[in-house]
Amino acid sequence: MKGNNPLFNNDGNKKISRSKYSTNLNKPIEAKPYNNKKGEKLLDKVKTEEAKNYIRQHYRSGAKIGDGSTAAAVKEELKNGVKVGGKSHITKAKEGVRYINNTLRKNPNHIDKKFFNSQKRKLENALRTKPIKGGKKQ
């Protein structure tokens, strides 16, 4: 996340916020601790910032359904008819697949190729989830 990340200076150190919008003026900016068990495990396994960003986006910190992933939210929606957070995650999952396809097309020898392929399968499997009888309608 460093590099273009507004939380860090060019030297990689955390910025001290001077923004009038900051809740901790004059203290180093501290992002909220990442809180997603599955995501934390995955973060330890990948090497690139691209993959780490993908994990933060598809294993949202604080997400509670299943393993806290977009795929889990899609499964819940298709299986039980419950939209997690009141919004459908189906399009987000489909766009996630497209993002992975584009990432691997750009870099066929991506160092995290195995991770991305496994995440792609996970999203595609979730998108094939069948509803259970009597699932909640929304």
Next chain:
Amino acid sequence: MTSKELNKKLLQAVPELKKTFDEFTSWQEGIETGSHTVFENLVVPFAIDIIENEKDEVIKRLFNLIEGIITSKDEYAEEVVQLSFLEPLKAEHGDEYDFSKIMSKETYSLFNSLEY
């Protein structure tokens, strides 16, 4: 609304994003790149940058766009804003900034009520 329409709307409201958008989407699908991908990867860090640097006029334009989308009743655009803009702002930056000073009324109300 399609991704293309939402991306165009974003760039019209915030032309400052054009260069980054063009670079980022050049290896994806250009203007038709999924808006979830665009908002998560570009708009969230951009929002934090303008908040941190107090670019008030740009902040106003961006969050007016967000407010307009929330009240538009457009299903896709609302999904993008909620899942790929407000959620990451809350999950990763919710404690850092006082978003009540930044967001318009409906946006802040939704931001506060988000559960995921």
